[in-house]
Amino acid sequence: NAGVTQTPKFRILKIGQSMTLQCTQDMNHNYMYWYRQDPGMGLKLIYYSVGAGITDKGEVPNGYNVSRSTTEDFPLRLELAAPSQTSVYFCASGIPGLLHTGELFFGEGSRLTVL
Amino acid sequence: EDKVVQSPLSLVVHEGDTVTLNCSYEVTNFRSLLWYKQEKKAPTFLFMLTSSGIEKKSGRLSSILDKKELFSILNITATQTGDSAVYLCAVERGNAGNMLTFGGGTRLMVKP
Numbered sequence: 279n280a281g282v283t284q285t286p287k288f289r290i291l292k293i294g295q296s297m298t299l300q301c302t303q304d305m306n307h308n309y310m311y312w313y314r315q316d317p318g319m320g321l322k323l324i325y326y327s328v329g330a331g332i333t334d335k336g337e338v339p340n341g342y343n344v345s346r347s348t349t350e351d352f353p354l355r356l357e358l359a360a361p362s363q364t365s366v367y368f369c370a371s372g373i374p375g376l377l378h379t380g381e382l383f384f385g386e387g388s389r390l391t392v393l
Numbered sequence: 394e395d396k397v398v399q400s401p402l403s404l405v406v407h408e409g410d411t412v413t414l415n416c417s418y419e420v421t422n423f424r425s426l427l428w429y430k431q432e433k434k435a436p437t438f439l440f441m442l443t444s445s446g447i448e449k450k451s452g453r454l455s456s457i458l459d460k461k462e463l464f465s466i467l468n469i470t471a472t473q474t475g476d477s478a479v480y481l482c483a484v485e486r487g488n489a490g491n492m493l494t495f496g497g498g499t500r501l502m503v504k505p
Contacts, residue, residue, distance in 0.1 A: 313495075320397070320481055320495035321436075336492065368435060381427070382493065384435035 280304050284369050284385035291359040291392045299354040299388050301369030309372045310352040311336075311382065312344065314365040321368060327352055359392045366390070395420040397496035399482050405502045410472050414499045416482030417464040424487030426458055426465050431479040431498070439467070439480075472503045 282303045291297055303310065308329045313321040313336075323336030327346040341363060343355045352371075356363060366389050370382040396419045406412055418426065425443045429436035440449045442458035442465060449456050453472075458465045469476055479500050483493040 311492075318497075318500075320399075320497045321483075321493075322495070323492055326492060337494075381438040381441065382436075384437075386434050 282369055282371055282383050282385040284367075284388050286388060287386065288389050289391070291356075291390065293359060293361065293392060295359050296355070296357050297359065297390075298356075299367055299369070299390075301352045301354065301385060302350050303352075303369075303371040303383070304350065305371060305373075305383065306349060307371035307373045307383070308349065310346065311370045311372075312342070312352070312354045313368045313370065314338065314363075315368060315387075316365050324354065324367075356390075361392050364390060364392045395484065395486070395494045397482055397484050397494050399480075399496035399499050401499060402497070403500040403502070405504065406472055407504050408473055410503075411468065411470045412472060412501060414467040414469075414480050414482075414501070415464065416466070416496055418482075418484045418494075418496075419463065420484045420486060420494060422486050423460070423484060425485045427483045427485060427493065428456055428465075428467050429481040429483065431481055432477075436481055469501075472501075474503050474505055477501060477503045 285300045311326045312324040315321045322338045325344040327333045366387045369385040372382045400415045427441045428439040440456045445460040453470045456467045479498040481498045482496040
């Protein structure tokens, strides 16, 4: 039971570098999300997707891009890394609907440091 | 702008104590309120509440929602060291994406 898998778990970037955080889920969930969590804070929504080919901005989308070409994968791209993007990133998936529980299934997180 | 506020920010108790964690919210198109427990890594789901006054219970944990006053509480009785974690409250909006807005969390430390 893989669930939601994120890679890498840790990464250090220099200012201005680019990288992609990978996220894949094997539960056939339509809804996928990217959150960031700064130290001592709650989670803030970066982007979300309600299905393949559909993405939308969350609360804090600046500096990030996403794509959703398949149901399983939802990568998050940082184009020009900045120190303000130092955070722990969580990918999550869910299946809202009449019978849904509201539960999101989270990946283990990716800790990103920008120096 | 949607807002979810949790209190207290942190709490230190001893094993056996009872704790109450608070979550107040302001959100458009409210659908549900969820509680998560976060230990070292990803949050894990505890409860989802949609109706006022109906207590959800799981072992020593229980939670209730007040939709008139816009808050929820999470109670933990007979605390154990394994309850030490950050407890996150989130509110779900009933529109496209069913987005969750999270509060800042309450950090609970239970001492032996």
